Amino acid sequence: MADFNTIAQKWQKKWKESKIFQTAEDPKKEKFYCLEMFPYPSGKLHMGHVRNYAIGDALARYKRMKGFNVLYPMGYDALGLPAENAAIKNQSHPKEWTLHSIKLMKEQQEQLGLSYDWSREIATCLPEYYRWNQFMFLKFLEKGLAYRAKSPINWCPKCKTVLANEQVEEGGCWRCHSAVEVKDLEQWFLKIKDYAEELLKDLDKLENWPERVKTMQRNWIGRSEGTLINFKLKGTDEDIPIFTTRPDTLYGVTYMVFAPEHPKVMELVKGTEHEEKVKKFINRVVIQEKFERTAEDKEKEGMFIGKYAINPLNGDEVPIYIANFVLLEYGTGMIMAVPAHDQRDFEFAKKFDIPIKVVINPDGYDLDPEKMSRAYTEEGTMINSGDFEGINNMDAIEEISKFVEKKGWGEKTVQYKLRDWLISRQRYWGTPIPVIYCGKCGAVPVPEKDLPVVLPDKARFSGEGNPLETNEEFVNVKCPECNGTARRETDTMDTFIDSSWYPFRYCDPRNDKKPFGKPAEYWMPVDQYIGGIEHAILHLLYARFWTKAMRDVGLTKVSEPFSALLCQGMVIKDGRKMSKSFGNVVDPGEIIAKYGPDTARLFMLFAALPEKELEWSDEGANGAFRFLKRVLSLAEENIAAPGEETGNREKNLIAKQHKTIKIVTEHVERFEFSLAIGRIMEFVNAIYKYREGEINKVVYDDAVRTTALLISPFAPHIAEEIWEKLGSKTMISLEKWPEYDESMIDEKAEQAEEIVHNTISDIHSVMELAKIKKAEKITLFVSKGWKYEYVRMLKQELEKTRDPSEIMKAMMLTDLKQHGGEVAKMTPKLAADESRLPKILLSQEEELKALESAKEFIEKEFEAKVEMVRADDSKEAKANNAMPGKVAILVK
RNA sequence: GCGGGGGUGCCGGAGUGGUCAAACGGACUAGGUUGAGGGCCUAGUGGCUUAGUGCCUGCGCGGGUUCGAAACCCGUCUCCCGCACCA
Numbered sequence: 001m002a003d004f005n006t007i008a009q010k011w012q013k014k015w016k017e018s019k020i021f022q023t024a025e026d027p028k029k030e031k032f033y034c035l036e037m038f039p040y041p042s043g044k045l046h047m048g049h050v051r052n053y054a055i056g057d058a059l060a061r062y063k064r065m066k067g068f069n070v071l072y073p074m075g076y077d078a079l080g081l082p083a084e085n086a087a088i089k090n091q092s093h094p095k096e097w098t099l100h101s102i103k104l105m106k107e108q109q110e111q112l113g114l115s116y117d118w119s120r121e122i123a124t125c126l127p128e129y130y131r132w133n134q135f136m137f138l139k140f141l142e143k144g145l146a147y148r149a150k151s152p153i154n155w156c157p158k159c160k161t162v163l164a165n166e167q168v169e170e171g172g173c174w175r176c177h178s179a180v181e182v183k184d185l186e187q188w189f190l191k192i193k194d195y196a197e198e199l200l201k202d203l204d205k206l207e208n209w210p211e212r213v214k215t216m217q218r219n220w221i222g223r224s225e226g227t228l229i230n231f232k233l234k235g236t237d238e239d240i241p242i243f244t245t246r247p248d249t250l251y252g253v254t255y256m257v258f259a260p261e262h263p264k265v266m267e268l269v270k271g272t273e274h275e276e277k278v279k280k281f282i283n284r285v286v287i288q289e290k291f292e293r294t295a296e297d298k299e300k301e302g303m304f305i306g307k308y309a310i311n312p313l314n315g316d317e318v319p320i321y322i323a324n325f326v327l328l329e330y331g332t333g334m335i336m337a338v339p340a341h342d343q344r345d346f347e348f349a350k351k352f353d354i355p356i357k358v359v360i361n362p363d364g365y366d367l368d369p370e371k372m373s374r375a376y377t378e379e380g381t382m383i384n385s386g387d388f389e390g391i392n393n394m395d396a397i398e399e400i401s402k403f404v405e406k407k408g409w410g411e412k413t414v415q416y417k418l419r420d421w422l423i424s425r426q427r428y429w430g431t432p433i434p435v436i437y438c439g440k441c442g443a444v445p446v447p448e449k450d451l452p453v454v455l456p457d458k459a460r461f462s463g464e465g466n467p468l469e470t471n472e473e474f475v476n477v478k479c480p481e482c483n484g485t486a487r488r489e490t491d492t493m494d495t496f497i498d499s500s501w502y503p504f505r506y507c508d509p510r511n512d513k514k515p516f517g518k519p520a521e522y523w524m525p526v527d528q529y530i531g532g533i534e535h536a537i538l539h540l541l542y543a544r545f546w547t548k549a550m551r552d553v554g555l556t557k558v559s560e561p562f563s564a565l566l567c568q569g570m571v572i573k574d575g576r577k578m579s580k581s582f583g584n585v586v587d588p589g590e591i592i593a594k595y596g597p598d599t600a601r602l603f604m605l606f607a608a609l610p611e612k613e614l615e616w617s618d619e620g621a622n623g624a625f626r627f628l629k630r631v632l633s634l635a636e637e638n639i640a641a642p643g644e645e646t647g648n649r650e651k652n653l654i655a656k657q658h659k660t661i662k663i664v665t666e667h668v669e670r671f672e673f674s675l676a677i678g679r680i681m682e683f684v685n686a687i688y689k690y691r692e693g694e695i696n697k698v699v700y701d702d703a704v705r706t707t708a709l710l711i712s713p714f715a716p717h718i719a720e721e722i723w724e725k726l727g728s729k730t731m732i733s734l735e736k737w738p739e740y741d742e743s744m745i746d747e748k749a750e751q752a753e754e755i756v757h758n759t760i761s762d763i764h765s766v767m768e769l770a771k772i773k774k775a776e777k778i779t780l781f782v783s784k785g786w787k788y789e790y791v792r793m794l795k796q797e798l799e800k801t802r803d804p805s806e807i808m809k810a811m812m813l814t815d816l817k818q819h820g821g822e823v824a825k826m827t828p829k830l831a832a833d834e835s836r837l838p839k840i841l842l843s844q845e846e847e848l849k850a851l852e853s854a855k856e857f858i859e860k861e862f863e864a865k866v867e868m869v870r871a872d873d874s875k876e877a878k879a880n881n882a883m884p885g886k887v888a889i890l891v892k
Numbered sequence: 893g894c895g896g897g898g899g900u901g902c903c904g905g906a907g908u909g910g911u912c913a914a915a916c917g918g919a920c921u922a923g924g925u926u927g928a929g930g931g932c933c934u935a936g937u938g939g940c941u942u943a944g945u946g947c948c949u950g951c952g953c954g955g956g957u958u959c960g961a962a963a964c965c966c967g968u969c970u971c972c973c974g975c976a977c978c979a
Contacts, residue, residue, distance in 0.1 A: 212896055212974075219895075219975060226979080244979060257979090300977080325977045335979045343893095344977055417978055536974085606917070607904065613972095615904060619918050626932090627917085633932095675906070678916035685916095688933090 004596025004628070008717040012113050020734060021072070021115045025522040029069035033523050034060040035503055035562075037531030037539070041076045041101035041123075045108045047571040047578060047604075047616060048532065050588045054601040054714075055568060055610050055673070056530045057114045061713040062668050064115070065737040071523050072115060073506040075122035076102050079130070080495045081159060084429040087461040094429040095457070098125050108589060112597045113717055115733065120509045124498035129505065130431040131452030132515035133497050136546075138434060138445050139553040145191045148443060152261070152328075153422065155183040160465055161426050188433060188491065190421040192545045196221050197414075199544055208564030210611070213536045220537050222417025227401045229410035231256065231336065233268075234308035234317060243331035243415055247404065248396035249338040251385040252359035254349065256309050257302065257321045257335050259328035260285050265305065268320075274306045278322065285324045300325050300348045311336075312409040313400075314386060323348060331415055339375065340367070346375035359384050360393045421542065423494040428459055428467040430492025438479035438486040447480050453488070466490055499539055500546035503529075503561055520556065529562040530610075536567065566671060569613040571604075578616070586616050598715035599625040605673040605714055628718055631684055631711060634704045635725040650699045653690045654744055656683060657706050661740035664710050673714065680710050701726060709738045 015021065025031075036056040039049060060072040083094035083101075090097070102123060109116075122129055140146045155161075156173040173180060192199075200221045203214045226245035233240055240256065258265050260282045269275045281303055302323030309318055325344055326335055339349035339356045349356055356369040360380040367376055382388050388396050404410045424433065432453040434446035446453055456474045459467040468474055468490040479486035507520040540562070547561040570577060573584040591600045603624035608614040660683040667676035687703050705726055712719035712732045723732040 215896065216974065222978065224978070242979080246979075323977095325979095327978065330978045337979085342979070344979080415978075533973090603917095609905090612905090617904065617918070620904070623917055629932090674916080678906080681916055692934095 004598060004625075004718070005593070007721045008111070008113055008597050011717045011720045012110065014720075014731070015113075015115070015733065018731070019119075020731065021117050022119050023069065023071050023117050025519050026069050027522070029067070031071065031523060032060075032063045032068035032528075033071045033503075033526045034063065034528050035073070035506075035526045035530070037529070037535060038075045038077050038499070038502060039105065040080060040082070041078055041098055041105050042082065043101035043104045045105060045588050047586055047588055048568075050112065050600060051568055051571055051604045051614060052530060052532070053109065053112060053114050054604045055566070055671070056528075057112075057601070057716075058605060058668075058673060058713040059528060059530075059671070060115055061716060061733065062737065064733070065709075065713070065735060067736070071506065072117060073120040073122075073509075074109065074114070074116040074118070075120075075502065075506065076105070076124065077495065077499050077502075078102065078123045078125035079430050079498055081161070081427065081429070083125075084427060084461065085159075087429075091461070093457070093459075094461070095125065098123075098429075108592075111592055112601065115716070120506050122502065122505055122509050124495070124502065125429070127452045127454050128512070130498065132501075132505070133431040133493055134434040134446070134451050134453060135448065135515060136501070136550065136553075136555070137493070137497075138448065138451075139555070140190065140549055141445055143549075143553050145194070145549055145552075146188060147191070148186055148188055150184060150186050151422075152182050153185050153187060155181045157181055159427075185424075187422050187424040188435075190423055190545075190549075192421040192542075193416060193418055195545050195548055196223065196416040196418050198548060199418075199541065202544070202560055206560065206563075206565070209562075210565060210567055213533070213540070213565060213567060216536045217541055220418060220541065222415075224415050226413060226415060227404060227410055228332070228413045229312065229336070229404055231309040231311060231318075234310055240309050240320075240334060241332045241410075242334050242336045243413065244336060246338065246341065246397065247400040248382065248388075248393040249341045249359055250311070250313050250336070250400055250404075251388075252338040252340050252357045253311050253316065253318055253336045254339060254355045254357050255319050255321055255337045257323045257326045257337055257348070258305075259326040259333040260302075260322040260324065261328050262322075262333045264334075265322055268307050269305050272306055274304075277303065278305055281322065300344070300351060302348060302352070304352075312404070312407070319354070321348075321352070329419060330417065340369060340372070341375050341377055343375045343377065346372075357384065421494075421545070423497060424491040425494055426466040426469075426490070427492055428455070428461070430495060431497065432468070433489045433491050433493055435489040436477055436479060436486045437489065438482060438484060440484055441479055441481045441486075443489075444479060444481050444486070450480070468492070496539060496542045497546070500543045501550065501561075503543075504550075504556065515555065520558075524556065524558045525560060526562045526564075528564045528566065530566045530568065532570075533567040540565070566610060568610050569608065571614045571616055573616045586618075591621060595621060595625045596628075596717070598628055598718050602628060602677065602715050606677045607674065609674055610671050627681060627684070628715055630688070631707060631715075632718055632722060634684070634687060634707065635722040646696060646699065649690060649693060650696050653686060653699060653703055656686050657703055658740040658742075658744040661706065661710065661738050662742075665737070665740075668713070676710075677714060680707065683707060683710075706738050708732060709735060 034056055036052050039045075056072070060070050064070045078098050083098045086092070086097045087094040106121075124130060137146060156176065156178055158176045158178040159173060172178060200218060200223055203209075203217060206214065224245055226243055227247045228241055228243055229247065229250070230239040230241050232238065242256070244250075260278075265278065265282070266275075269278045281301075285301060300323060302321045302325075304319055304321050307320045309320055310316070311318060321337075325348070326333070337345040337348065337354075338359075339345040339354065340358045341360055346356070348354070356372065358367045358369055358372075358376070359382060360376065361367055361383050362376065362378060362380045366383075380393055382391050382393055382396050385396070388400060391399070401412055405412065432455060434451060434453045436444045436446060438444055456468075456471050458473070459471055461467055475488050475490060477486055477488050478484070501515065503526050504516045504520050504524060507523040508514075508516040508518070511517050543561050547556065548559055550556050551559055572578065573586060574582075576582055576584065578585045588600060599621060603621045604614065606624060607617070607620055660679050663679050664676045667673070667679065683703075684707060687700070687707065690700070690703075704722065708719045708722040708726070709732065712723075712735075716733060719732045723730075723735075
């Protein structure tokens with residue numbers, strides 16, 4: 001028994017030397033771009049990586065065998081915090097750490113025998129890559145898609161960096177989980193909000209994305225239609241704009257609430273008796289509680305700030321509060337409160353003893369504000385609402401909106417939860433933002449000819465602040481416009497930028513004139529993207545946005561980067577996530593050393609469907625190992641070759657072979673690798689069975705060859721080895737995927753007589769079957785009453801069309817009609833209750849006539865004798881092994 | 893609270909109106925091979941019967957639809973995941 005790792009190394013060497021996986025554009029061939037999410041180079045592969053690559057490589061190899069021109073590249077998402085943290089810890093440089101990690105990681109990937117085109121390898125930490133981040137940033141700046149603004153930001157005190165909202169998880173830093181603080185800083189933003197509508201709408205076009213990912217993105221974008229309404233600050237002409245989706249409740253407003261940190265708040269209380277208390281409140285609520293999220297609903301807190309607003313609709317004077325449940329970032333940061341019809345407003349009003357005014361009554365009774373225990377949020381009739389009384393509140397939404405617009409008090413508008421993308425990071429290991437600040441000229445973009453702005457090699461990594469800030473050589477520059485003294489921007493870009501366009505770069509990885517050129521037109525978009533669900537929102541949304549932004553500055557014509565998305569499930573062990581703290585981590589390196597790469601890959605694909613969680617099992621891996629040994633010994637063991645007779649045993653094996661090809665192909669097309677492998681296992685078992693007797697060498701070898709081809713996307717090294725042992729001079733990686741012949745799929749060829757059953761509702765396949773089988777006799781099992789309908793349908797549909805989908809549609813329609821009682825149908829239960837008998841139940845005579853005519857027609861169509869058997873009597877049906885609505889085809 | 897997905901042998905998991913519940917793998921049991929073990933090969937693994945097979949039970953729980961339900965409908969329990977004061 002040859003050692004699997006020896007075999008693996010042998011073929012990996014051959015693949016590398018022959019460069020068979022290198023790809024080039026070929027307009028004559030259909031392209032297929034298969035992409036896995038590129039890894040962050042941490043230095044070591046984990047099982048999640050292996051699973052990701054096993055899926056991707058299987059697909060890439062399969063598509064290649066199917067004749068596609070396949071682009072399947074690999075690279076590294078190499079900028080980011082861990083490298084810098086490691087540098088701080090080890091007193092080294094992030095670059096060294098990263099490049100070393102890439103080397104280690106690549107070695108492990110190569111051990112897996114993945115069919116990447118390594119000539120296209122990229123690493124985002126190299127200036128030749130990140131210069132294009134800068135290039136595109138400048139293009140976006142020019143187009144007005146990038147801007148600088150002061151805003152409260154999330155500050156991680158441990159990482160000493162700003163975090164995007166998306167990077168704050170339950171009040172903690174997404175990497176180190178320390179509590180996040182709030183600070184004010186000048187930051188660079190990208191206008192992703194401008195694309196909210198398109199990002200949302202285009203989700204509908206992504207048919208091959210998992211529904212749950214699209215739902216998550218829709219949620220994240222958070223579109224909601226409503227009305228912007230201006231209240232007036234009492235005693236002034238000042239507007240207080242609020243956003244509401246419920247203008248129908250406008251007459252029920254009894255107070256207003258501002259987000260505590262809203263700049264307006266301090267302005268309003270300045271110099272009043274409330275100033276000190278408000279300051280204290282803001283400090284407590286905003287700073288300390290902004291990110292404190294608990295499982296239970298947070299207690300509503302707030303206070304009155306001594307000012308009043310005027311409701312434009314009815315002139316009501318309402319008090320203004322500040323409260324912790326109003327968010328500054330959403331809408332206008334202020335709300336109108338309608339305690340009678342909003343649960344949050346209700347709770348707050350109860351706590352602060354604010355009046356409750358009912359403006360919508362449910363049908364049938366009147367609400368009493370005194371007795372309400374919760375807000376009424378259902379539909380109802382408008383009351384206490386001036387001219388709008390008496391109408392349904394759903395209609396009032398539209399009418400009051402229109403009225404407010406007409407009066408000039410506000411307008412209909414759309415709000416999104418999505419915020420603009422904050423890209424500034426106060427860190428070293430990122431792409432320098434190509435901007436220079438001049439005392440005279442302000443923020444000046446670095447001219448294109450001066451790109452790239454390269455990260456200086458010299459830097460101190462103390463763990464505090466941004467090393468770029470203290471690097472005088474880097475910071476002190478001349479202003480590109482006035483040539484005066486100026487300072488360079490020391491912020492670097494969010495690394496999500498690097499991963500937002502890398503699929504384009506793979507198409508044209510060595511282009512030094514542009515981020516990418518013509519080849520991207522051929523390859524993009526990615527046909528299948530594969531990666532973890534954890535990127536469902538951030539990475540995938542940013543990449544979609546970046547692509548659209550690139551389109552709008554003329555860099556590409558593509559609007560969506562990923563046509564299809566597959567989110568693989570997690571790899572778990574003992575029912576929980578693999579993690580050092582649980583001590584259940586399985587190291588891929590050890591598994592490869594013990595069993596070889598094919599075993600590791602095959603097990604990962606076999607143990608679960610790609611989207612599902614995968615429970616790692618040592619015994620299971622061992623089982624995959626055993627199976628591969630069985631497969632290999634099919635070609636290794638010397639088999640006697642007694643003759644060339646082809647009897648039933650051969651026929652059966654050939655039939656099984658064709659059937660296996662068919663089903664395996666179908667499964668692979670649907671990414672059901674575990675089921676595909678299961679079928680191959682069955683076929684291998686069948687070959688072993690066959691081998692117990694005398695064998696026909698031609699038939700046997702063909703079966704083994706087929707096995708090798710079918711298994712080659714999953715266990716390529718062993719497949720190559722078998723291929724070679726069978727005397728082939730070519731590499732199996734370049735072979736064609738096997739084809740099957742439907743007419744050979746006939747498992748029980750040796751049986752002289754046979755009854756095949758099929759449901760009548762799939763008439764098309766019944767017909768096909770009857771022809772293939774050369775049916776001599778067809779038996780239709782029919783039951784009382786409804787037999788006529790079905791037989792009639794059968795006849796009609798055969799006459800009209802042979803499109804099975806049309807037939808199915810018609811059948812379903814019949815079913816529907818039956819439920820409406822329009823179509824003749826009788827069951828024993830119905831028969832017992834004469835009053836419920838359907839109206840158009842046919843008479844005995846009519847039935848017989850209809851059956852006769854259908855029978856004649858079918859006889860002609862099938863060229864076979866047709867027999868009708870009543871099957872509604874369950875005893876008789878059982879004796880015939882049949883049920884009503886089925887067709888039996890008797891073959892002789 | 894809102895949204896999404898599940899509950900099938902000892903285990904991982906197939907099967908979504910009938911021919912056919914448990915494919916495929918693991919684990920276990922027996923037999924073979926072996927000096928022994930491992931490995932490998934073969935058979936078996938819900939119950940009851942004849943030992944050709946036949947029947948019954950069974951897919952979280954309870955109802956319903958149907959000639960027929962693991963699958964469809966209603967209710968219920970339970971688990972997992974995502975979002976969560978979005979006005």
